Amino acid sequence: MPAPHWSAPVAHAPVDATVAIPGSKSMTNRALILAALAGSPTRVTRPLHSRDTELMAEALRSLGVGIVEAASSKDRDDWQVLPGELAGPARIDCGLAGTVMRFLPPVAALADGEVIVDGDPYARKRPMGPIITALRELGVEIDDGGRGALPFTIRGTGAVRGGTVTIDASSSSQLVSGLLLAAPRFDKGVEVRHAGPPVPSAPHLAMTVEMLRAVGATVETEENVWRVTPGPLRGGETVIEPDLSNAAQFLGAALVTGGRVTVPGWPERTTQPGDALRGLLAAMGAEVSRGPDGLTVRGTGTFDGLDADLHEVGELTPVLAALAALAATPSRLTGIAHLRGHETDRLAALVNEINALGGDARELPDGLQINPRPLHGGVFHTYDDHRMVMAAAVLGLAVPGVEVENVATVGKTLPDFTKLWGSMVTASPLGPA
Ligand SMILES: O=C(O)C1=C[C@@H](OP(=O)(O)O)[C@@H](O)[C@H](O)C1
Numbered sequence: 001m002p003a004p005h006w007s008a009p010v011a012h013a014p015v016d017a018t019v020a021i022p023g024s025k026s027m028t029n030r031a032l033i034l035a036a037l038a039g040s041p042t043r044v045t046r047p048l049h050s051r052d053t054e055l056m057a058e059a060l061r062s063l064g065v066g067i068v069e070a071a072s073s074k075d076r077d078d079w080q081v082l083p084g085e086l087a088g089p090a091r092i093d094c095g096l097a098g099t100v101m102r103f104l105p106p107v108a109a110l111a112d113g114e115v116i117v118d119g120d121p122y123a124r125k126r127p128m129g130p131i132i133t134a135l136r137e138l139g140v141e142i143d144d145g146g147r148g149a150l151p152f153t154i155r156g157t158g159a160v161r162g163g164t165v166t167i168d169a170s171s172s173s174q175l176v177s178g179l180l181l182a183a184p185r186f187d188k189g190v191e192v193r194h195a196g197p198p199v200p201s202a203p204h205l206a207m208t209v210e211m212l213r214a215v216g217a218t219v220e221t222e223e224n225v226w227r228v229t230p231g232p233l234r235g236g237e238t239v240i241e242p243d244l245s246n247a248a249q250f251l252g253a254a255l256v257t258g259g260r261v262t263v264p265g266w267p268e269r270t271t272q273p274g275d276a277l278r279g280l281l282a283a284m285g286a287e288v289s290r291g292p293d294g295l296t297v298r299g300t301g302t303f304d305g306l307d308a309d310l311h312e313v314g315e316l317t318p319v320l321a322a323l324a325a326l327a328a329t330p331s332r333l334t335g336i337a338h339l340r341g342h343e344t345d346r347l348a349a350l351v352n353e354i355n356a357l358g359g360d361a362r363e364l365p366d367g368l369q370i371n372p373r374p375l376h377g378g379v380f381h382t383y384d385d386h387r388m389v390m391a392a393a394v395l396g397l398a399v400p401g402v403e404v405e406n407v408a409t410v411g412k413t414l415p416d417f418t419k420l421w422g423s424m425v426t427a428s429p430l431g432p433a
């Protein structure tokens with residue numbers, strides 16, 4: 001029997017809360033890959049524990065990597081990663097995680113033996129063709145039945161030749177990141193050249209380069225070219241920052257309710273795309289300040305729509321679209337055609353669900369036009385997309401009767417979401433009605 005819908009709580013007073021956000025999905029999954037390929041153990045400190053990161057850990061374990069709870073980490077669940085000889089046979093479940101389906105196959109290609117890679121039904125629709133073709137050109141045998149998508153079988157020999165490859169990564173930056181992360185272990189390293197419409201998510205590519213360099217890799221970049229030299233990676237410790245993209249809905253709640261939300265531990269400098277929230281929420285009328293307590297967003301009770309190109313920060317779209325539906329003026333969010341290949345077709349999903357609550361959202365060739373209208377309650381479908389749950393929760397702050405279908409899908413990156421959200425809403429001075 002399907003679980004009952006989650007009734008998104010209405011905020012009857014301005015929120016006034018400090019919300020500690022768990023670790024970054026993107027950093028945790030990069031850290032696990034790099035630690036698995038290193039020459040000595042790595043402690044991953046304050047990792048995210050969620051479906052996407054547990055799938056990554058399990059995938060690496062099935063290839064022979066030890067990933068265990070680190071000593072004296074009882075309160076924090078740090079991971080200790082013990083690199084091992086990579087070997088098949090193995091069967092990898094990517095779930096719906098883009099980071100697993102794009103970062104893991106180049107590592108599996110280094111294993112000796114057969115590795116079958118598959119995922120959730122919708123994962124078979126996410127763009128994979130360019131990385132399959134690239135791996136073949138780098139010397140890897142892959143049987144994908146001609147589909148250019150999951151599922152496929154990698155027949156590894158224990159080594160990957162590497163070399164130069166040209167791909168079209170306009171559908172996902174992860175296609176480049178995946179090739180770069182494993183490349184220090186390729187015999188000739190890699191030179192990835194992009195040819196095609198612009199690659200999205202530049203901050204995530206910067207994160208890949210920075211995290212590779214932090215463990216000793218030599219990486220050179222030019223426009224649309226990335227070069228990784230073969231060489232050893234260091235173990236040691238990697239500290240994971242809070243997931244700034246997962247802060248979006250909490251900070252957005254300050255805007256919707258005219259309240260205050262502080263996120264502790266906001267890094268001074270970061271490659272995370274969520275850092276762009278400071279400028280984006282300020283453009284909507286939020287007061288954004290940074291202090292010893294973290295990043296604080298204050299709303300006045302009314303806020304403007306947003307006219308923004310989100311090409312580099314696409315994963316912020318669902319929450320920004322929900323804010324746009326509640327804003328005082330229209331919004332135009334562009335540069336995000338590639339969101340049609342995310343966990344679901346996010347442009348279609350957002351239009352369907354906002355309009356089902358009485359809204360006026362339309363698809364543009366590369367984005368969304370959202371005109372605020374009075375909304376009413378109803379069932380909000382989530383399409384196995386964690387960020388659709390987060391978007392629904394934002395709408396529910398202001399719209400009574402938003403019933404969220406399959407709320408558990410938020411566990412892809414934030415299993416504690418409903419608890420954190422409930423505490424934030426009830427921490428407001430008057431509490432819920
Ligand atoms: O490398 C990463 O960790 C990510 C890159 C981005 O993917 P796309 O470039 O496919 O949008 C982002 O949307 C995703 O949530 C995480």
Ligand SMILES: C=C(OP(=O)(O)O)C(=O)O
Pocket residue numbers: 096097098099315342343387413
């Ligand atoms: C696009 C996202 O995830 P994935 O890593 O699965 O691509 C996301 O988290 O918004």
